[in-house]
Amino acid sequence: MTMAEGDLAVAEIRFVQGQYLPPQPAPMRMTGAIGWVRANLLSTPANIVLTVLVLALVVWIVYGIVDFLIVDAVWTGADRTACLASTVHREVGACWPFVWDRLSYFIYGSYPIPERWRVDVFFALLAVGVAWMLWLQAPRRDLGALYFFVVLPIVSFILLHGFAAIGLPLVDTVLWGGVLVTIVLATVGIVVSLPIGIVLALGRRSRMPAVQFFSTVFIEFVRGVPLITVLFMASVMLPLFVPEGFEPDKLLRAMVGIALFASAYMAEVVRAGLQAIPRGQFEGAMAVGLGYRPMMRLIILPQALRITIPNIVNTYIGLFKDTSLVTIIGIFDLLNTIEVSRSDPKWATPVTSTTGYAVAAMFYLAFCYGMSRYARATEARLGKSDKR
């Protein structure tokens, strides 16, 4: 290395650096992939141990899953013999022929085969509505709301249940099943719980004591008991409470139970949003002469609902997962169709259950994870407008 000769301002000091040295690159082991690994994974001995342990655990789990779903899996076959270790003479993973064979049952349940196009149309209509509602810059979102909350339920009911006058034969809800039922239950919960939840939340904050009392009692009661007891109540007690001959069918009872349950949770979410609105907004609205309803409709609710979107979506995720509980009261949602299929003697093997559960898990995971990503993106988007 050569020493740069600078002016010696002070005689006693032999060497003074007079100009800046060009910055040297950081040492190899502090930058790039190696540096990153050193800083993030191997900074201290304890950290090294932790890294190794966790890595081993992750590898073990991921390897187990990949092994089961892909490497050891059986891909073709006609019945259970294809998936028996004694037939294929090796470790057996997922039994995919079981899934191919039962796929239409998982999606449509026992819906009559010639009528299944109606279910497909329903899925398409629903997808349009959901996209319209979720895409915040979509044109005419007011029309979208009308479509989603009014048109879609009516059209779907006619489409799925049938309407003899326009040539759609009736399909009893007993025949509905699989993904169809899961989606229908979740959609009904989503469509019904938001309006009822808003009404209940406003009721709980109302100045009228009776309204406040009934809203609070309903919300606290429903939130205080497990969903399964609400479903039991809907399926066992509801038929007792209605006049003879008006017993709602089984699926409708489950819908009532889920909708009531989701409404109570939604009410608390909306109430939290209402509480976050500063008093000045209420006072400002009253000062310009708005009555209660215009104030809520034009000033308060739009703001409150906007900041609540992430929590509303989180409630929907919970609702979507909770629809699986209808299995217990004997409705053939996705989980129940899998429960039934896995014990079918044609396919009963040691791996059938796990294969079925893996399919269900992937279905729920895809939907719920998608929703939670959406909630997080919306949260980030809403947060942006608050930053200065």
Place this chain on the structure above:
Amino acid sequence: MSSEQVTGTRPPRVPLYNDPRIRSVVYQLALAAIIAFVVYSATTNAIEHLQRAHIASGFGFWNQTAGFDISQSLIPYEASASTYGDAFWVGLLNTLLVAAIGIVLATVLGFVIGIARLSKNWIVSRAATGYVETIRNIPLLLQLLFWYNSVLKGLPAIRDSIVFFGGGFYLNNRGFMVPKPDPRPGFGWVEIAFVIGIVGAVAFYSWARKRQMRTGQQAPVFWVGLGLIVGLPLVVLLLAGVPIHFESPQAGRFNITGGVDLQPEFVALLLGLSIYTAAFISEVVRAGILAVSHGQVEASYSLGMKPGPTLRLIVVPQAMRVIIPPLTNQYLNLIKNSSLAVAIGYPDLVQIFTGTVLNQTGQAVEVVAITMLVYLFISLTTSLLMNLYNRRVALVER
């Protein structure tokens, strides 16, 4: 009235239907009337239905003989002699048992994972995130069925049990068999020592606290407490000549006898509940720790406190204020979710009561109402205690 005096003009007469007070009264009366009507018609319909179906009403069934077996019971229960009331208590205790153990496991796992998510170690935080995102997005019922049908039912049969520690612990598709503690006479002294230890530790803690307030001197509260609560009973146990015996399960030809059998239903429910709830608890913990501002830690360091005391005295107390309320909610969720036991046949309150008892008696209204009231009671009591706690730890602002 006052405006009348000032301006001298009467306010414009408002038609009755626009008077807010009258409106509010009318609305409330209408609501009350609708609810009264619904309740009335539901009741009359229900009575009519029940009479037609010849189903008894009232709570007379409570003292009738149940006549069905329950696979797991914490209190003496016999199908031939016990009543529906006894079955109720068995179910309630089973619910509380699985919930209590589940809460402990979920809390430990949840805190570990919540802290892991904030770790600077990339792979640790990513693994924790992966755990939370996966577990949270799969229905609990599906997870329970997986643990029960795929994992525990897939274990080897009794003859090929997996043996731990060279015998004493057997794992097979009938559950997990572990030794059963069998106290001998003289064990009472150990229990007494344990109680004395707890009382002593509490007393020492309050004395140490008072002294620290007065003089600033700290006492080794943790070590003394540990010594009193764990050490004292251990010493007494040894002095008394270890008056306890562990009855190990014995592998026979067809069955394993003796010991305690943790049934697969119980283990599956416990695993499912703890793993599921831990994912939610970890989120609560993470949010709580993130809520403590960085300045607090920096201020603590600048006062010369070490990382340990900083965590213990500065971060955790402030994080707890944020963590405790949602944590309680998660505990309540766990208790309510334990009702999913019905899907895998663990004899909890819902399985016994709204399952078997409802089917046998047909008294849907009473049975469902009792079950709901129990959960409601647990929920409301917890929220009451929570509110009291909140008031105590709430930030006191000027």
